[in-house]
Amino acid sequence: MTHQIVPGRQGGAAAMTAAFTREMLQNLAVVMEAACEDQPLTVEVEDLAVWAVTPDGARLFIGITPRTAAAN
Numbered sequence: 068m069t070h071q072i073v074p075g076r077q078g079g080a081a082a083m084t085a086a087f088t089r090e091m092l093q094n095l096a097v098v099m100e101a102a103c104e105d106q107p108l109t110v111e112v113e114d115l116a117v118w119a120v121t122p123d124g125a126r127l128f129i130g131i132t133p134r135t136a137a138a139n
Contacts, residue, residue: 087117088130098121112132116132
């Protein structure tokens with residue numbers, strides 16, 4: 068399922084928020100360039116980690132969630 072982000076959306080709470088470090092965003096960019104070409108990349112945010120899922124279903128580790136990293 069894909070949802071578009073609509074700027075200025077009114078009402079309702081955010082379905083999910085995620086914090087990304089610079090390193091995590093750099094990892095996402097590398098995955099996009101290497102595996103996705105012009106196709107969308109899915110990001111899975113779990114309690115302990117963030118994963119990129121390529122169009123062919125490969126899951127690639129992006130990083131631990133900053134909340135988890137700070138707790139350790």
